[in-house]
Amino acid sequence: MREMTCIVCPIGCQLRADPTKMTVSGNRCPRGRKYALEELTSPRRTVTSTIRIIHYQKPEHDAQLSAMQSALVSGRPMEDCDRSAFKPLVDFFCPSANHIEGRLPVKTAQDVPKDRIEDIMQAIHHLVVTTPIHMGDVIIDNIADTGVALIATRTLLEL
Amino acid sequence: MLFYMVITMTKPSSDKADVVIIGGGVVGTSIAYSLSCYDLRVILLEKDNDVSLGATRANSGIVHAGYDPIPESLMARLNVEGNRRMSALCKDLDVPFETCGSLVISRSEEEDQIIQQLYERGIRNGVPELKILSADATLDREPYLTRDVHSSLFAPSAGIVMPWTLCIAMAEVFARNGGEIRLETCVSGLNSSTSGIRVQTNRGDINARFVVNAAGLFSDEIHNMADRPDFKILPSRGEYYLLEKNQGKWAKSVIFSCPSPITKGVLVARTAHGNLIVGPTSETISDKEDTSTTAEKLHEIREKASSLVPCINFSENIRNYSGIRANSDRHDFIIRRVPSVPGLIDVAGIKSPGLAASPAIGPYVVDLLRREGLQLQMNSSILRDPNRLKRKVVRFHDMSPQERASLISTDTRYARMVCRCETVTEGEIRDAIHAPLPARTIDAIKRRTDAGLGRCQGGFCAPRIAAILAEELHIKPTDILQDKEGSYLFTGPTKIAPESTCDAVAVTKADTISGRTDSMPAEVKHCALAIIGAGPAGLAAASKAYAEGITDIIVFERDKETGGILNQCIHTGFGLRVYNETLTGPEYAERAAKEIENTDISIFTDTMVLDIRSDRLITAVNRKDGLFFCHADAIILAMGCRERTRGAIAIPGSRPSGIWTAGTAQRYMNIEGCMIGSQAVILGSGDIGLIMARRLMLEGIHVKACVEVMPEPGGLSRNIAQCLEDFNIPLLLSHTVTEIKGKERLESVVIAQVDSKRDIIVGTEKEITCDTLLLSVGLIPENELTKQAGLTLDKNTGGPYVVNATTCLTDGFFACGNVLHVHDLVDDVTLEAHKAAYEAAAFLKANGNIHIDDKESISGPMSSVTHTQNTPNSLRILPSDAIRYVIPQYLSLPINNDIIDISFRVRQSYERAEIIIRRSDKLEVYRERKSHVKPGEMQKIHFSSSMLMAPEINQNVDLILDITEGN
Structure with missing residues (x-):
């Protein structure tokens, strides 16, 4: 008999699953049974993380920027102050005039085998996308050969 | 002026100086400041990366009156003189200072005698207006004191100052007038010669005619580099509590317990920022830089302070810290020329009241230098413009609305709030980085602007300040320091992969999702419904209110985008109840935002609400509109919570x-x-x-x-x-x-x-x-604006009291989400926000402020709704001792909801529990069995209101919610 906490919903039922008879008790809904049986045979999880995203600044923005830079406000040059306080910190590792780097939240479109999570995290390290990205966009349709897609979980039109 | 400073700061330092000052504490900078007006080459050396990092940054901030030092001592003279000069100095340097007076409290006849002795000593030292107060007069002045007061010594001339602000201000004026400050410069040797003293440092040697040893804790070691050992520094650590501003009210003056030969007393005082400071302890230690705090000493402070001012609530603590006094083995300050080393001046053993004495120490040392042969010639540019010895900084927090508006009109960077707790703007942060003594670390910014000093301790502002530092100083995030060298914050970027192996991905586009559209009307004077916060609660309230026919809605959001904390909650587990599927935080936020996308609801992002009045006048600020006012017929508070x-x-x-x-x-x-x-x-x-x-x-x-x-x-x-x-x-x-x-x-x-x-x-x-x-x-509902609006908070929830579900006790105010009480699940927040929208819409309709589909009529000031309290006609729901809190706290009478929803949290867990609601006349109205009840999980019950009705219920009857172990 294996005891486990159901992770399907916030209630967190205490499940008891019998690996030989493949029976489940303690679940308040059918999803709990499905979860427990999967835990016994091949446990699966949804992986969420972030990937690198780069926003190339548009030429018209650059023009606007240099106009702002040449304007003097209270005796000192006005910089790109509309953005800097809100730029992702990671952008300052390699500051560049023509792009901003940030992070895009992503998830696996379905649950993936638990023992593949590490491979997925490794694969995620190598991904870079550019704006615009919309929620639900498929970043990669088969992440780390799991057969599961990695999708964007938010819209980022710019950074 | 900036140009001039840059030149002096960046030109190669010559190896010669008239005066080298070792130590950038309040003593060293006071001497530097006093020398700024002369034509001299003065170099101030500081071993750390900023001034004020020794005893100056961690002390009580008290400007003592001067009754404590032994009469005729240098300490007595400089204390009283420094106290006398402090006010004008702080005015010149724009440093917060307040002459609040001090009281030494006697609680016994023996202590009365000590106070009498202190009084006599103070009179001899020349302390002005000193007097002994009776018990009644003492309690009149300080009503929150312990009742066993016998008498007290009142010194009206005592004050409170921000020590590091004073130190930095003096350093800035010194630097602005050509003085050179060399940070991260350690003195390793002092060699006396006929022409002066050769100062050896890790950044090259300096030949100085005079050297002032103001090295604080290390002044004995510096002295010993040039001369045989004489005095010894005996570091003494003092630990402190710094409490929230709501505790500042317990002390009008600086309150000292009476010192005795056995125990040194504690003090309770308001700081120059309005916080309450309690401490210090006193403990001789060996490591001069060990500023740890200890459980025993913190306990000692709580005990001693509570016996003096019993109502101090130590759970309102925001910071513990300790400072190290540079006590010496002498009774007096050691300020003198070193006879065997011509040109060397020791300024050592500056223990308490060193801060109070500092404005007098500078001039005293300058006079000593003059007598030693230093030529003092007034600098011609200062003769032309004495204001060069003054300083003025922008403090948005302290400005009137008019001053704020005019400041923003000169530079809109003052319209973006970086620190919400202390109301510090982006402009002030950038000013600090470009000051004559530039701020280069997160804590250096804090010392100059107060950003991060408040109740959230930098939780909100630090990422923004880090970005500004990285940009202005052209450094990588890994090079951003919290404080001293070595206090790095980040180890690198997430998702580091060698550039060559990065896969630029061709993304498969999802079907149809468009971006959010935010509208910003140029002028806002009035709206039917204002929602403060565009996190899950604010967004849900906005969409539901719109669906209820309230179309004239403004949502205020301090971040650059909507969604609140959900944007960083990239994990799954949200939305099962509201959207019937498991979503990540950003997905939930985006869905919530989409629901108001095609409406004409105005969303003001990057906009900070600075104030809400009880008549629902909102003051807000952003870069586009500057400072503006908005009068709302109803307000839904949805500000969320902050972390402990x-x-x-x-x-x-x-x-x-x-x-x-x-x-x-x-x-x-x-x-x-x-x-x-x-x-x-x-x-x-x-x-x-x-x-x-x-x-x-x-x-x-x-x-x-x-x-x-x-x-x-x-x-x-x-x-x-x-x-x-x-x-x-x-x-x-x-x-x-x-x-x-x-x-x-x-x-x-x-x-x-x-x-x-x-x-x-x-x-x-x-x-x-x-x-x-x-x-x-733990999390704390973020209710500063709620308090400003005059609403009282329930101590148990940390949020405002509510009737029915979300209606606050002041007319026209509603609250939902984590600002009302901390939720476990965002789905519950959304559902509560829907209730707030219903109740706000009903209020607006009932008060005739809203005419559905006729937006034109919604203009002009509110008239029909007056400021009233909702309580009289309602029924209280009280938690029993086993219940931590209950929401709502009131039900309005007559009860017209069919179903009553109650949320609550318990204090302990129950395997099987019985949840019971009784009337105060003992009649049981509801009972429910529930298993696995835990303190960490919010409990909810729903029942039909008919259960309350018979026999008849009125406002004299309370409901009591209780929970017991079931069977």
């Missing part, structure tokens, strides 16, 4: 970088893309802590343990399973962190087991090496 910080749980130990609240760490990892360390311990098993345990493991930071003081976990069971158990992270229940170690960056934590009373079990201590400690120790 280290101060709230008063963990003793040192104060290195690497200690984060879990939510701040989440922002750094998930949005800012910065790695926060390599090995972590998590304190507290709240959901955010558990979620972050998994995040750290996934992203490559090893989590060594999750430590929980309670016997059971605080977060949801499923998070224990999927965040800890999945990653084999040990969960140590009934354990806590007892000490923090590490000088600049966290090096280890000590954990120990606790007993049922949460007292530490001696002998169970274990040290865990780690560079990162995450705190997940």
Whole structure:
């Protein structure tokens, strides 16, 4: 008999699953049974993380920027102050005039085998996308050969 | 002026100086400031990366009146003289200072005698207006004092000042007038010669005619470099509590307990910022830089201070710290020429009242130098413009609305709020970085602008300040320091892969989702409904109110985008109830935002609400509209909550970088893309802590343990399973962190087991090496605006009192989400926000302020709604002792809702519980059995209102919610 906490919903039922008879008790809904049986045979999880995203600044923005830079406000040059306080910190590792780097939240479109999570995290390290990205966009349709897609979980039109 | 400063700061330093001052504390900078007006080459050397980092930054901030020093001593003379000069000096330098007076409290006849002696000493020292007050007169002045007051010594000339602000201000004026400050410069030798003294440093030697040794704790070591040992510094550590501003009211003056030969007293005082400072202890230590705090000493402070001012609430603590006094083996200050070393002046052993004496020490030392042969010729540019010795800084916090508006019209950077607790703007942060003595670290910014000094201790502003520092100083995030060298914040970016192996991905586009459209009307004067906060509560309230026919809505959001904290909650588990599927936080936020996308609801992002009045006049500020006012017919408060910080749980130990609240760490990892360390311990098993345990493991930071003081976990069971158990992270229940170690960056934590009373079990201590400690120790509803609006808060929820579901006791105010009480699930927040929208819409319709589909008529000031309290006609719901809190606290009469929803939290867990609602006339109206009831999980019950009705109910009857062990 294996005891486990159901992770399907916030209630967190205490499940008891019998690996030989493949029976489940303690679940308040059918999803709990499905979860427990999967835990016994091949446990699966949804992986969420972030990937690198780069926003190339548009030429018209650059023009606007240099106009702002040449304007003097209270005796000192006005910089790109509309953005800097809100730029992702990671952008300052390699500051560049023509792009901003940030992070895009992503998830696996379905649950993936638990023992593949590490491979997925490794694969995620190598991904870079550019704006615009919309929620639900498929970043990669088969992440780390799991057969599961990695999708964007938010819209980022710019950074 | 800026141009001039840059030149003097950057030109190659010559190796000669008229005067070298060693030490950038308040003493060294006071001397430097006093020399600024002369034509001299003066170099100030400081071993750390900023001035004021020694005793100056951690002391009581008291400007003593001068009754304490022994008469005729130098200390007595400089104390009284310094006190006399302080006010004008602070005015010139724009440093917060207040002459609030001080009281030494006597509680016995023996203490009356000590006070009499102090009085006589004070008179001899020339302390002005000193008098002894009777018990009644003392309590008249300080009504919150203990009742056993006998008498007190009142010194009206005592005051409070921000010590580091004073020190920095003097350093800035010195630098602006051509003085040179060399930071991170350590003196390694002093060689006397005929022409002067050769000062050896890690950054080259300097030939100086005069050297002033103002090295504080290290002044004996500096002295010994040039001369045979004479005096010795005996470091004495003092620990402090710094409490929230709401505690500042307990002390009008500086309150000292009476010193006795056996125990040194404590003081309770308001700081120049309005916080309450309590301390210090006194303990001789060997390590001159060990500014740790200890459990015993913090306990001692609580005991002593509570006996003096009983109503101090130490759970309102925001920070503990300790400072080290540079006491010497002499009774008096040591300010004198060193006879055997021509040109060397010792300014040492400047113990308390050194801060009070500092305005007099500078001129005194200048006079000493003059007598030693230093030529003092007034600088011609200062003769032309004496204002060069003054300073003025922008402090948005202290400005009137008119001043704020005019400041913003000159530079809109003053319209973007960076620190919400202390109301510090982006402009002020940038000013500090470009000041004559530039701020280069997060703490240096704090010392200059107060950003991060407030109740959230930098949780909100630090990422923004870090970005500004990185941009202005052209440094990488890994080079951003919290404080001294070595106190780094980040170890690198997340998702580091060699550039060559990065895969630029061709993204498959999802079908049809358009971006959010935010509208910003240029002028706003009035709206039907204002919603403060565009997190899940604010967004849901806006869409539901719109659906209810309220179309004239403005949502105020301080961040650049809507969604609130959900944007950083990139994990799944949201939305099962509201959207019937499992979503990540950003997905939930985007869905909520989409619901108002095609409406004409105005969303003001990057906009900070500065004030709300009880008549619903909102003052807000943003870069586009500047400072503006908006009168709302109804307001829904949806500001969310903030995290409890280290101060709230008063963990003793040192104060290195690497200690984060879990939510701040989440922002750094998930949005800012910065790695926060390599090995972590998590304190507290709240959901955010558990979620972050998994995040750290996934992203490559090893989590060594999750430590929980309670016997059971605080977060949801499923998070224990999927965040800890999945990653084999040990969960140590009934354990806590007892000490923090590490000088600049966290090096280890000590954990120990606790007993049922949460007292530490001696002998169970274990040290865990780690560079990162995450705190997940609770959330506090963010109700500063609510308080400004005059609403009273329920101590149990931390939010405003509400009737029915979300209606506040002041007309036209509604509250929902975490500002009302902290929720476990965002779905519950959304549903509560819907109720707030219904209730607000009903209020607007009932008061005739809204005519559906006729927007034109909604203009002009509110007239029909007056400021009333909703309580008289309602029924109270009271929690029993077993219940931590209940929402709502009132039901309005007559009850017309069919179903009554009640949310509550319990104090302990129950395997099987009976939830009972009784009337105060003992009649039971509701009973429900429930299993697995835990303090960490919000409980909800629903019942038909008919159950309350018979026999008839009225406002004289209360409802009592209780829970007992079931069977």
